[in-house]
Amino acid sequence: QKEVEQNSGPLSVPEGAIASLNCTYSDRGSQSFFWYRQYSGKSPELIMFIYSNGDKEDGRFTAQLNKASQYVSLLIRDSQPSDSATYLCAPYTGRRALTFGSGTRLQVQP
């Protein structure tokens, strides 16, 4: 079992819709969870961070965490074509470094 699993996509949504990106992880020691966005040919950039169960909202982005189910998700409301990118989930145990999923490619259709 991979440490971090994400559907590779592409996930295609129409402009203005809600995009839902999902991530499961295997290490129960994971305490913090990062969502990075990576545009094609660019480096990853942090968009959300969560460490408590429940929801965390930041503008159009909401991260949801369920540690019992070992599941974290990212919702993007009012999706825009500029949101088209690969989204990387990264749990953090406090040891070593972030472990990344392979990412979900999101395509927002105008």
Next chain:
Amino acid sequence: NAGVTQTPKFQVLKTGQSMTLQCAQDMNHNSMYWYRQDPGMGLRLIYYSASEGTTDKGEVPNGYNVSRLNKREFSLRLESAAPSQTSVYFCASSPRTGLAGSNTGELFFGEGSRLTVL
């Protein structure tokens, strides 16, 4: 506001050649990392340095060596390049490792170095 700077940005090598990727950060971060990214594989940790003077292996260290030259600089060396090392390499830094439950695990990435080994 340089952040994390990597050089070179592009490099083509022949099998068996050696090279060093350089990385420097100006954020006074303690921890530095080297990842590689291959299509469909996500980012995989090669080596990391939790603090100046220490280095540790990551998930895919074979074929690489690293040097934490000082607090700012962390280099990655390929002694004898192989086609399997064709990849995009990212250097990253963070304030420190540990203290899960805070955002100190956040990574700040360089722009990447695209390496092709023929």
